[in-house]
Amino acid sequence: MDMFIYPEYEVVRNPDLCIGCRVCERQCANEVHHYDFDLKKMVADSTKCVNCHRCVCLCPTHALKIVKSQDTYKTNANWENQTINEVYRQAATGGVLLSSMGNPKPFPIYWDKILLNASQVTNPPIDPLREPMETTVYLGRQKCEVVRDGSGKLKNTLAPQLKLNMPIMFSAMSYGSISYNAHEALARAATELGTYYNTGEGGLHKDFYQYGPNTIVQVASGRFGVFKDYLDTGAAIEIKMGQGAKPGIGGHLPGKKISADVSATRMIPQGVDAISPAPHHDIYSIEDLRQLIYSLKESTAYKKPVIVKVAAVHNVAAIASGIARSGADIIAIDGFRGGTGAAPTRIRDNVGIPIELALASVDSRLREEGIRDNVSIVVGGSIRSSADVVKAIALGADACYIATAAVLAMGCHLCRTCNVGKCNWGIATQVPELVKRLNPDVAAERLVNLVTAWNHEIQEIMGGMGINSIEALRGNRLMLRGVGLNETELKILGIRHAGESL
Amino acid sequence: MKRIYVNEQWCLGCHLCEYECAFANSGMTDMAKALKGKEIHPNIRVEDGTDGIHFAVNCRHCSDPICVRSCIAGALSRTEDGMVQIDKSKCVGCFTCVLVCPYGAIMPDADGHAAQKCELCTRNLCGEPNCVKHCPNRAIVYEDRG
Numbered sequence: 001m002d003m004f005i006y007p008e009y010e011v012v013r014n015p016d017l018c019i020g021c022r023v024c025e026r027q028c029a030n031e032v033h034h035y036d037f038d039l040k041k042m043v044a045d046s047t048k049c050v051n052c053h054r055c056v057c058l059c060p061t062h063a064l065k066i067v068k069s070q071d072t073y074k075t076n077a078n079w080e081n082q083t084i085n086e087v088y089r090q091a092a093t094g095g096v097l098l099s100s101m102g103n104p105k106p107f108p109i110y111w112d113k114i115l116l117n118a119s120q121v122t123n124p125p126i127d128p129l130r131e132p133m134e135t136t137v138y139l140g141r142q143k144c145e146v147v148r149d150g151s152g153k154l155k156n157t158l159a160p161q162l163k164l165n166m167p168i169m170f171s172a173m174s175y176g177s178i179s180y181n182a183h184e185a186l187a188r189a190a191t192e193l194g195t196y197y198n199t200g201e202g203g204l205h206k207d208f209y210q211y212g213p214n215t216i217v218q219v220a221s222g223r224f225g226v227f228k229d230y231l232d233t234g235a236a237i238e239i240k241m242g243q244g245a246k247p248g249i250g251g252h253l254p255g256k257k258i259s260a261d262v263s264a265t266r267m268i269p270q271g272v273d274a275i276s277p278a279p280h281h282d283i284y285s286i287e288d289l290r291q292l293i294y295s296l297k298e299s300t301a302y303k304k305p306v307i308v309k310v311a312a313v314h315n316v317a318a319i320a321s322g323i324a325r326s327g328a329d330i331i332a333i334d335g336f337r338g339g340t341g342a343a344p345t346r347i348r349d350n351v352g353i354p355i356e357l358a359l360a361s362v363d364s365r366l367r368e369e370g371i372r373d374n375v376s377i378v379v380g381g382s383i384r385s386s387a388d389v390v391k392a393i394a395l396g397a398d399a400c401y402i403a404t405a406a407v408l409a410m411g412c413h414l415c416r417t418c419n420v421g422k423c424n425w426g427i428a429t430q431v432p433e434l435v436k437r438l439n440p441d442v443a444a445e446r447l448v449n450l451v452t453a454w455n456h457e458i459q460e461i462m463g464g465m466g467i468n469s470i471e472a473l474r475g476n477r478l479m480l481r482g483v484g485l486n487e488t489e490l491k492i493l494g495i496r497h498a499g500e501s502l
Numbered sequence: 503m504k505r506i507y508v509n510e511q512w513c514l515g516c517h518l519c520e521y522e523c524a525f526a527n528s529g530m531t532d533m534a535k536a537l538k539g540k541e542i543h544p545n546i547r548v549e550d551g552t553d554g555i556h557f558a559v560n561c562r563h564c565s566d567p568i569c570v571r572s573c574i575a576g577a578l579s580r581t582e583d584g585m586v587q588i589d590k591s592k593c594v595g596c597f598t599c600v601l602v603c604p605y606g607a608i609m610p611d612a613d614g615h616a617a618q619k620c621e622l623c624t625r626n627l628c629g630e631p632n633c634v635k636h637c638p639n640r641a642i643v644y645e646d647r648g
Contacts, residue, residue: 019537021521027514058638060521061534433554439512439639 004088006071008081009051011044017063018042024055024064029422029434052415054424086345097345100418100428102245102337102382102404105349110356110489111388115498117479119466126468128459134469135455135462137164137399139236139376140305140329159329160305162236164399165194166455167389167470170447171334171380171401172218172240172309174202176253176262176274177341177418178407179435182427185410185443187211192448198401199225201240201251201276203265209233216307219296221250222276224266228299236330237296238307239289241280244338244381247311247352251276252342257421259430286322293327305329312336312358312381313351317365324366324374332401333358335381339404341428342419355381356395360493363396363475386457395493396475409450410443478502503584504646506546506622506631508558512641513548515556519633519642520544523560526623526632543612545620546633546642558633558642561586561607561620569599569608569619577617585624590616 011032020042025033030048033055035041049066056064073081086097119125126133141159149155170190175183177200184207190197191214198216203225208215217234219226231237242248253274263270283289293306308323309332310316316333323331335355340348359379366372379392380401389400408414411425418428426438458470467473481498482490490497521537523544528536546560567586570578577592578599588608593616599608600617611618622644623631634644 016538017534019521019534019539021517021537023516023518023521026516058516058518060518060525060636063534433514436512437514437639439641442640 002088002092004092005085006069007046007049008069008085009049009066010046010069011049011055012065012067013042013044014063015041017061019061019063021060023058023060027054027058027424029424029429029431050415050417050420051413052417052424053413057413098342098419099345099348099416100342101339101414101416103349104416107336107354110354110485110493111384111391113483113485113489114356114391114493114495115481115483116387116390116394116461116465117481118464123466125466126463128456128463131463132468133459133463134471135166135458137167137470138162139164139378139398141374142376143373160303162196162305162330163194164196166451166458167393167397167399168383168451168454169195169216169378169399169401170197170406171332171338171403172198172200172216172238173341173403173407174200174218174224174253175205175265176200176202176257176430178427179423179429179438180205180207180261181435181438181440182407182410182443183208184440185438185447186406187215188440188444189447189451190214192444193451195451196235198238199234202253202262202274203267204230204233205261205265218309219292220276221278221280222274224268224274224276227267231296231300231304234304236305236307237300238309238332239280239292239296239328240309241283241289242309242311242313242334243340244311244334244336244352244355245340246343246347247313247336248278249344249347250278254421257430262430286326289323289328290326297327307332307378309334311338312353312355314353316353316358317361320362320377321365321369321371324369324371328375330376330378330398331362332378332380333362334401335379337382338380339382339407340418355379355383356391357489357492359392359397360395360477360495364494367396367475386454386461389454390458390461390473391480393470393473394476394479395495396477398474405450406447409446410438411446503563504622504644505563506560506620506634507643507645507647509641509643510555510557512639513556513558514639514641515548515550516638517548518636518638519546519558520548522632522636523620526626526628529626541612543609543618545607545609545618547606559605559607560633562605563622568602568604572598572602574598585622586619587621587624588617588619590618593617 032048033044036043051066138161140161144157147155170186186197187208196216201218201220212233215234216236218238220240255271255273307330308328312335336352376398378399379397383400383402423429477494480495483498523546524542525533530536548558563586575592575594577589595615608617608619634642
């Protein structure tokens with residue numbers, strides 16, 4: 001620990017409640033707690049604490065809490081404590097600052113500045129407990145041509161589709177960045193829910209091929225673990241061009257996370273850093289992208305939809321327009337608040353744009369150009385609740401990707417130190433003793449609970465609007481009103497201000 | 503009958519079950535009051551292996567319990583549904599049961615006068631085994647496996 005930096009969080013123990021069971025000591029991979037035999041009591045070293053709350057949650061008498069340190073430099077609105085500490089940290093190490101999970105900075109959250117409509121008097125709300133409420137979504141190219149066979153019968157020319165029971169999928173998290181047990185939980189939950197999880201760029205462990213019908217396999221710039229069986233096993237193939245947390249940046253999985261199993265799955269040597277280049281070295285244009293899309297389609301007999309995932313950046317609408325013409329079936333857009341196992345802090349906190357604005361501009365652009373039906377749109381990058389899902393769909397998305405919410409459901413407490421690899425919750429780690437802390441039976445159940453609860457809420461919200469099908473909500477921006485947004489923001493979002501009628 | 507089973511694959515060796523057991527059988531409603539500053543005598547014990555293996559051991563409620571057969575005072579018996587129980591008022595503290603139990607699941611109680619063992623939290627206010635209820639990783643389960 002840097003001598004310049006006072007610990008940001010402090011472990012506070014209530015001595016009246018602590019029974020000295022030492023559960024906190026046994027459960028902390030950062031070795032914060034220990035029992036002092038001379039003092040005959042538990043003591044804690046806050047400098048090592050990452051505020052993951054493992055000890056707080058497991059303490060049987062609730063004797064522990066973690067509080068934000070009140071230690072402060074002279075108050076300065078420009079040079080805040082964290083800003084100063086980051087300078088100290090870099091002065092001590094000479095390194096690029098690394099962070100994990102999504103951008104925590106106080107940028108506007110447009111979801112929270114958008115309000116939903118409900119039916120009153122002139123159009124009745126619908127009770128989802130008494131009447132059918134359709135949340136099934138099909139993702140893929142919806143446009144098809146009318147072609148008849150020799151006998152005049154219609155031929156099915158519909159492109160391959162993904163069927164989701166609810167407009168929610170688990171977004172890409174690679175095996176390597178997250179543990180085997182976390183992957184198993186996601187795979188099992190997606191299967192039970194009738195939706196999909198995403199392998200991320202780390203390949204697919206052979207044990208999980210059985211969940212193939214609910215797996216989206218990713219092809220990223222590092223091409224880790226990509227081979228024929230992998231592509232054939234997935235229900236869809238996702239080409240990852242970018243990630244919301246670190247647009248324009250590749251990936252770097254440290255060698256210590258490349259265990260024997262990860263090495264076999266990724267098809268790279270054990271213990272060697274796994275570097276994903278920033279670009280795909282064979283893609284420098286939409287035409288190049290089209291070649292990869294059709295290579296993947298050709299190798300899987302045109303049976304699977306191909307997703308192209310991009311980070312939400314300034315020019316995202318034009319990029320999406322190109323992708324919609326490139327042969328892709330689905331565009332996934334990842335907003336600037338999207339999570340990550342590790343990203344350079346400056347990139348994570350300063351690059352990209354909010355998903356709400358990106359989604360609205362992409363949907364509008366594709367509609368204007370008459371190519372919206374060429375593709376489905378999936379959005380991710382901090383979808384935090386069912387209300388966010390409903391708002392995203394009303395802004396024009398076909399479905400949402402969730403990952404931060406999913407890892408939270410599994411136990412993550414957003415301590416944002418995934419990059420260290422010592423996740424006390426057994427999620428973002430490859431250390432066997434830590435991985436076993438995540439029982440996939442429990443984690444899968446919690447994931448299923450979360451998404452089921454959200455789906456119930458989506459049905460309730462839709463019913464309130466008098467809408468009985470997710471299809472009728474998609475792009476229905478009249479169901480949205482902005483509060484506290486300026487003209488430009490309203491124009492980009494394509495919504496009216498609260499108080500404005502039709 | 504339903505028994506407590508342990509899946510060592512998920513046992514973290516956190517030892518919470520020991521404290522939850524001691525609390526459950528303390529007769530008190532406040533854990534800190536019940537256990538603070540005291541040595542605990544739980545009916546469940548976590549064995550910690552050297553290679554990262556942990557296993558919470560308690561009474562298996564054997565179908566032919568050697569402890570019941572060895573009890574000279576008739577304190578140990580098997581209920582109709584198969585739970586092995588102890589009547590401490592009959593126990594003379596010979597601890598033959600402690601010696602014969604192949605699992606080490608019976609031990610002298612806190613004052614050393616009688617034996618104690620897991621009775622599936624049927625004799626306290628928990629209603630269901632407290633170790634199972636509080637296992638953070640579902641390593642200890644309460645199931646009928648026939």
